Amino acid sequence: MTLARAGVAQAGASVRRSDLAGGLAVTALAAVAGLWFVPANVNLAATAGNDIAPAFMPLVCVAIAGVLGLVMTARALLHPAGAGGAEAGGDEEIGDQRPAPRQVVADLAVWIGSTVLVLLLLPRIGFVVTGGLLLAGWLAYAGLRSWVVGAAVAVTVPVVLDWLCRAFLHVQLP
Amino acid sequence: MILEQLMQGFELALHPANLLFMTVGVTLGIVVGILPGLGSVTALSILIPVTFYMSPMIAIAFLVGVTKGGTSGGAVPAILLNAPGTPEAAATALDGHQLTRQGKPFKAMKAALYASVCGDTFSDIVLILVAAPFAAFALQFGPAEFTAIVIFSFTLIAGLSGRSLAKGIVAAALGVFLSTVGLDPVDSTQRMTFGIVELYDGISLNALAIGVLALSSVIHQIFDLRRGADRSGVAAVVHADPALNRLGAAEFWGHWRTLLRSAAIGSGIGMLPGLGVSLAAFLGYGSARRASPEPERFGRGTIEGVMASEAANSAVCGANLVPTIALGVPGNIAAALLIGAFMIHGVVPGPFMMEQHGELIYAIFASMLMCNVIHLAVGRLGIQVWGYVTYVPKPVILPIVIVLCVVGVYIPSNSLFDVGLMLAFAGLGYLMRRTGFSLVCLVIGFLLGPLFETSLRQSLLMYKGDMTILLTSPIALFFVVLTCFSLWRFARRPRAGAAGRG
Numbered sequence: 169m170t171l172a173r174a175g176v177a178q179a180g181a182s183v184r185r186s187d188l189a190g191g192l193a194v195t196a197l198a199a200v201a202g203l204w205f206v207p208a209n210v211n212l213a214a215t216a217g218n219d220i221a222p223a224f225m226p227l228v229c230v231a232i233a234g235v236l237g238l239v240m241t242a243r244a245l246l247h248p249a250g251a252g253g254a255e256a257g258g259d260e261e262i263g264d265q266r267p268a269p270r271q272v273v274a275d276l277a278v279w280i281g282s283t284v285l286v287l288l289l290l291p292r293i294g295f296v297v298t299g300g301l302l303l304a305g306w307l308a309y310a311g312l313r314s315w316v317v318g319a320a321v322a323v324t325v326p327v328v329l330d331w332l333c334r335a336f337l338h339v340q341l342p
Numbered sequence: 343m344i345l346e347q348l349m350q351g352f353e354l355a356l357h358p359a360n361l362l363f364m365t366v367g368v369t370l371g372i373v374v375g376i377l378p379g380l381g382s383v384t385a386l387s388i389l390i391p392v393t394f395y396m397s398p399m400i401a402i403a404f405l406v407g408v409t410k411g412g413t414s415g416g417a418v419p420a421i422l423l424n425a426p427g428t429p430e431a432a433a434t435a436l437d438g439h440q441l442t443r444q445g446k447p448f449k450a451m452k453a454a455l456y457a458s459v460c461g462d463t464f465s466d467i468v469l470i471l472v473a474a475p476f477a478a479f480a481l482q483f484g485p486a487e488f489t490a491i492v493i494f495s496f497t498l499i500a501g502l503s504g505r506s507l508a509k510g511i512v513a514a515a516l517g518v519f520l521s522t523v524g525l526d527p528v529d530s531t532q533r534m535t536f537g538i539v540e541l542y543d544g545i546s547l548n549a550l551a552i553g554v555l556a557l558s559s560v561i562h563q564i565f566d567l568r569r570g571a572d573r574s575g576v577a578a579v580v581h582a583d584p585a586l587n588r589l590g591a592a593e594f595w596g597h598w599r600t601l602l603r604s605a606a607i608g609s610g611i612g613m614l615p616g617l618g619v620s621l622a623a624f625l626g627y628g629s630a631r632r633a634s635p636e637p638e639r640f641g642r643g644t645i646e647g648v649m650a651s652e653a654a655n656s657a658v659c660g661a662n663l664v665p666t667i668a669l670g671v672p673g674n675i676a677a678a679l680l681i682g683a684f685m686i687h688g689v690v691p692g693p694f695m696m697e698q699h700g701e702l703i704y705a706i707f708a709s710m711l712m713c714n715v716i717h718l719a720v721g722r723l724g725i726q727v728w729g730y731v732t733y734v735p736k737p738v739i740l741p742i743v744i745v746l747c748v749v750g751v752y753i754p755s756n757s758l759f760d761v762g763l764m765l766a767f768a769g770l771g772y773l774m775r776r777t778g779f780s781l782v783c784l785v786i787g788f789l790l791g792p793l794f795e796t797s798l799r800q801s802l803l804m805y806k807g808d809m810t811i812l813l814t815s816p817i818a819l820f821f822v823v824l825t826c827f828s829l830w831r832f833a834r835r836p837r838a839g840a841a842g843r844g
Contacts, residue, residue: 186777186778187778190509190777190778190779194512201519205534206534209533209534209535209536210531210533210534211526211531211533215529215531219802219803219806219807220528220799220802220803222526222528222529222531222533223533224799225518225522225791225794225795225798225799226519226522226533226534229515229516229518229519229522230515230519232511232512232515233512233515233516233519236508236511236512236515237512239508240506240508240509240512243508267565267569267776271565271569272773272776272777275561275565275772276769276772276773278565279561279765279768279769279772280769283762283765283766283769286748286761286765287758287761287762287765290758290761291758295748295749299745299748302741302744302745302748303741303742303744303745306564306740306741306744307737307738307741309564309568309741310564310567310568310736310737310740310741311567311568311737312735312737312738317738321738321741321742325742325745326745329745329746329749333749333753337392337395337753339752339753339756341749341752342752342758
């Protein structure tokens with residue numbers, strides 16, 4: 169029972185830390201966007217005959233996010249860890265299991281690496297080869313053990329998709 | 343009048359190509375709904391670009407078929423494996439899997455299919471009867487009213503789709519912010535385009551929707567598979583005694599009150615923005631159990647439980663097009679994607695849609711009704727086959743979807759820039775999933791952003807910056823009061839209770 173309570177308290181503290189980090193990140197990003205990014209990239213002055221500047225809506229969004237970021241930070245700081253925990257979040261329909269932040273960063277690094285590779289390879293060696301390599305990599309990463317099935321899928325899927333696009337949609341994939 | 347227009351709609355919808363694509367759509371929807379980790383939202387996201395080459399009627403009918411098939415397809419793994427293919431089928435698993443354990447998997451699947459078709463048909467009839475009067479009423483709305491409605495929709499969706507109101511509103515604000523990229527709608531100056539020509543028309547809806555909804559879900563599951571956190575997708579062999587698996591008409595229609603009640607609940611929930619399909623399924627199931635003289639049978643394998651949840655979740659499909667068609671405000675994420683599809687085909691959802699594209703809308707209504715018949719036929723014919731689709735392992739399916747997403751974004755735009763955007767949005771979506779920010783709010787914010795900005799700026803210009811118009815127009819005031827009430831309710835929501843929801 170005590171162990172279970174300790175587990176709940178630990179999970180609550182972890183969620184609270186995550187919410188605190190989220191709140192601080194939202195506030196910081198909103199500050200950067202409001203003070204530098206939007207003013208540098210959107211016209212702040214209204215044109216003649218128009219009372220409202222093009223930057224109006226982006227700045228409204230940034231202001232809302234900034235205020236709510238501060239609210240999230242304050243709630244995470246003021247709410248006691250443990251019982252009840254800090255606010256969870258996410259889509260009910262999507263689910264929100266939370267691995268350790270280190271794992272999330274590692275996952276994102278893998279995804280960014282894959283994205284960079286795809287964007288570098290697609291215009292140079294084309295869709296069929298890039299698609300095959302992408303598939304082979306992700307099939308292995310997802311834990312497919314049979315290399316025969318993996319190779320068959322990695323070869324067949326891009327070739328069939330390329331053919332379908334050419335034959336039926338008249339679209340030339342890169 | 344409605345009947346006459348509907349008959350004209352049937353004349354258009356009975357085109358062989360339309361029937362063919364509806365059949366393909368329903369079949370694809372069922373298969374994708376059954377496949378582990380996918381669902382009708384993923385299927386819709388990937389298939390919208392493919393419809394670029396179809397006529398608007400065929401495209402929308404095809405996508406409606408995918409949605410209908412996807413919603414009922416999720417029931418198959420819920421019944422056979424106790425692993426719902428879609429979140430809305432979770433309530434179906436409660437009794438459906440018990441029936442499988444009693445050796446009645448086909449009886450459960452038949453009950454789910456028939457109930458799903460009944461719920462869908464009821465909901466479509468509600469849509470046909472209600473959409474035109476709603477749209478006529480909405481014609482009285484001006485910019486102030488639309489501003490108030492959109493703000494209310496954001497509040498409702500942010501409060502209901504996630505467990506944190508603050509995170510939901512931040513996600514919606516990010517969506518609106520992203521929708522402002524491109525040329526300013528009033529004076530056409532560039533906003534955050536960095537001189538990139540592809541951004542002049544704004545961020546591509548396909549890139550954002552596919553990246554954030556479909557691809558981020560796929561990579562989320564692949565990373566879970568890698569860590570061994572995801573243990574679903576273990577296939578079951580289906581051997582069943584035919585005698586135990588018969589479902590007679592008397593047995594099915596004996597539960598007509600449950601069917602009607604669940605269909606009404608699903609339709610009501612579908613008409614309100616932000617309320618999920620899962621909620622409809624659980625409310626339908628819960629109300630059937632409360633109304634039953636033998637509530638203790640629920641959860642132990644009764645077809646009434648399967649019928650209640652399936653009729654309710656399927657009844658959301660048609661009804662959520664009521665606010666979509668009447669106001670241009672999506673009822674849920676599937677309707678939001680359908681708005682995107684309408685816009686790709688030059689049809690702007692909203693009160694003028696019935697006036698400007700009445701023929702098309704009634705053809706779509708007719709297609710939706712025909713889709714239910716096709717759904718019944720395809721679902722019944724394939725009932726012996728669907729069980730085997732659950733054998734396809736996740737490590738094979740998920741990487742294939744990554745490649746499909748790349749192709750899906752490239753097809754309409756022929757642009758590697760959009761592929762890059764989609765991959766970047768997938769990373770953002772993954773981060774948002776892991777940190778608890780609602781993706782539904784982000785996408786709906788992005789979709790409603792232009793309507794929100796235009797109506798707010800028009801209101802400010804027309805009333806010289808005096809926003810008290812929101813309090814003097816009765817309709818706007820009504821939605822402002824609803825917004826304040828919703829904010830108050832969601833802000834007071836107990837945290838522990840909220841965490842336990844769903």
